[in-house]
Amino acid sequence: MSDASRLPESAIDASGKIRVLVDLDGVVRDFVTGLKRVYQNHFPGHAVQEITSRNLEAFFPIGEKIYPFMDETHAEEILTTAPPYPGALEALARWEKHFHIVVVTAQPPQGRAPTFLWLGKHRVATAEVHVRADKETVPGFALLDDFDDNLERFARTGRLAVCLDRPWNRNWKGPRVHSVEAFFRLVRKKLTEQ
């Protein structure tokens, strides 16, 4: 597929597959839908606005209390019940033949166990999972993420940082795709240009 010999050794696994990093929430797992569902169960009368930024306090009537609601008291319920985005799991399964897929996800302490449960429940095609916020420290050719801070830090390491288009990341000026499938196609194209 590509001239892997020009890539740094750290970007390639022992079998010769190129490592690619994929974020979970906002990319594969629809965290926002999970959060809204659990929120509505607890506050059925509350109107939740469409989420267009990461400042969640602006969209939920409980304001700043949304953070302990999602990261502490209801993390398990939200993270285990959030649905996958349509097509995301299928794309990972399709491309794992060609790439060493690394899931890299930042989680609060209460989010770790439910995240591993979710990965197992949905049989996510991944060879490696990192629960950490400093994604730029993980070896790999490219990162797919929905959070522009993560993308900026990764891009500063000189690697390919690709944004999965969501209403909350429209400020990112770099490469942008609309699906996990499109990300792998872009990676393949970039590799042939190496």
Ligand SMILES: [Mg+2]
């Ligand atoms: Mg994310």
